[in-house]
Amino acid sequence: MNLLTIDKLTAGYGKLTILHDLSLKVEKGQYLGILGPNGSGKSTLVKSIFGLTDIFSGSIKISGQELVGVATENICKRGLAYVPQRQNIFATMTVRDNLLLAVRHLRRPKAHRALQDAYALFPILAERQQQSAGLMSGGERQMLAIALAWLGKPQIMLLDEPSAGLSPLFVIEIFKLLRRLCESGITLVVVEQNARSLLRWCDYAYVLREGKLAFEGSSSQILADEETVKSYLGVGGTAFSQRIAE
Numbered sequence: 001m002n003l004l005t006i007d008k009l010t011a012g013y014g015k016l017t018i019l020h021d022l023s024l025k026v027e028k029g030q031y032l033g034i035l036g037p038n039g040s041g042k043s044t045l046v047k048s049i050f051g052l053t054d055i056f057s058g059s060i061k062i063s064g065q066e067l068v069g070v071a072t073e074n075i076c077k078r079g080l081a082y083v084p085q086r087q088n089i090f091a092t093m094t095v096r097d098n099l100l101l102a103v104r105h106l107r108r109p110k111a112h113r114a115l116q117d118a119y120a121l122f123p124i125l126a127e128r129q130q131q132s133a134g135l136m137s138g139g140e141r142q143m144l145a146i147a148l149a150w151l152g153k154p155q156i157m158l159l160d161e162p163s164a165g166l167s168p169l170f171v172i173e174i175f176k177l178l179r180r181l182c183e184s185g186i187t188l189v190v191v192e193q194n195a196r197s198l199l200r201w202c203d204y205a206y207v208l209r210e211g212k213l214a215f216e217g218s219s220s221q222i223l224a225d226e227e228t229v230k231s232y233l234g235v236g237g238t239a240f241s242q243r244i245a246e
């Protein structure tokens with residue numbers, strides 16, 4: 001069953017069109033990757049789902065319900081959570097206060113339980129509760145950002161480059177954690193430049209190039225067919241092709 005369906009989406013910023021006639025679908029329970037070189041429109045795609053771009057035509061539906069034209073806060077209420085590429089935590093607040101903010105709509109006992117659940121899933125956050133979030137390492141911050149989204153009990157989580165700038169060990173930690181979230185029933189859409197790492201963990205991926213869909217397939221299909229991916233990405237895809245060949 002398709003949870004999220006994007007059909008012929010054309011979107012951008014002001015008069016600028018970035019995404020051209022893009023169609024994709026996300027099945028319930030799937031771990032989906034969005035790959036492509038710098039500037040290919042990966043973040044624009046995720047932002048479009050959350051109503052943060054200008055949509056010129058096409059549709060974006062969750063469980064058959066249209067999201068185009070719906071305000072971002074109401075999109076979140078429909079079970080979508082977004083972990084942006086940058087500025088995804090409140091750096092001047094403690095870790096605990098960040099988490100409390102994510103459960104502010106709950107009564108005290110429920111909020112307390114939700115925090116305990118988050119600490120069980122993200123033990124590092126329990127250790128760092130009283131620490132200012134801005135003083136944590138990149139990987140710890142990313143854990144916090146994912147926990148903040150997770151506390152909203154989303155059906156589907158969209159993450160924009162969760163492994164960017166992290167040490168190789170933390171990259172693995174993040175991907176393992178995401179796999180666990182997926183196994184717990186959350187559908188994942190993960191944007192990555194680090195194609196090879198993501199393809200080891202996700203089920204299926206779409207490759208963007210210049211705002212258009214260049215290629216799609218299961219992770220094993222894509223990994224086994226690097227030449228095809230390279231030719232689809234062409235010259236503009238050098239960085240991506242190199243990464244996939246690493």
Ligand SMILES: Nc1ncnc2c1ncn2[C@@H]1O[C@H](COP(=O)(O)OP(=O)(O)OP(=O)(O)O)[C@@H](O)[C@H]1O
Nearest residue numbers: 013016018036037038039040041042043044045193
């Ligand atoms: N707010 C904006 N206003 C105008 N143009 C923008 C804006 N944000 C992004 N763009 C442009 O849209 C294009 C696609 O950018 P986008 O951030 O979606 O790419 P990306 O695939 O996420 O790249 P990266 O891998 O570097 O994160 C780029 O040409 C970029 O300059």
Ligand SMILES: [Mg+2]
Nearest residue numbers: 042043044085
């Ligand atoms: Mg981006």
